Amino acid sequence: MRLHEDHLIHRFAYMKSDIPIAGVAHQAGTCRMGTDPATSVLDANCKTHELDNLYVVDTSCFPSIGAVNPALTAMANALRVGDHLMHRLGATFPAAATTAPGAAR
Numbered sequence: 001m002r003l004h005e006d007h008l009i010h011r012f013a014y015m016k017s018d019i020p021i022a023g024v025a026h027q028a029g030t031c032r033m034g035t036d037p038a039t040s041v042l043d044a045n046c047k048t049h050e051l052d053n054l055y056v057v058d059t060s061c062f063p064s065i066g067a068v069n070p071a072l073t074a075m076a077n078a079l080r081v082g083d084h085l086m087h088r089l090g091a092t093f094p095a096a097a098t099t100a101p102g103a104a105r
Contacts (some may be wrong), residue, residue, distance in 0.1 A: 028070070031060035045084045047079070057081050 009051050034040030037049035048054045057078040059070050 001027070028059055028062045028065040031056050031058075031064060033061040046081045055081055 031042060032040045033042040033044065033046060037041065040049070042056055046055050046061055048056065048059050048098070049101045057074070059065065062070065062073070076078055
């Protein structure tokens with residue numbers, strides 16, 4: 001079988017141009033994070049510059065995504081923003097909640 005002169009590998013090996021709805025689950029760069037409201041939507045804590053009570057913690061705040069699923073990074077960022085919100089709201093926790101399991105008390 002001969003390859004088409006414009007293709008390095010057979011055309012059937014390329015991704016389709018039709019993307020199902022699940023293929024857009026990890027959009028990036030649609031709601032950028034930054035310090036300048038003129039060039040970004042969110043601050044470093046994923047809070048919108050214009051609204052004091054709106055946080056965005058999905059993958060849209062990432063300027064780009066590598067070749068792998070960003071789910072773990074999105075989860076870590078959501079936990080980081082959650083910690084920020086707890087501190088912002090003045091949440092307090094009992095000492096037992098901050099002790100690691102199995103640690104001496």
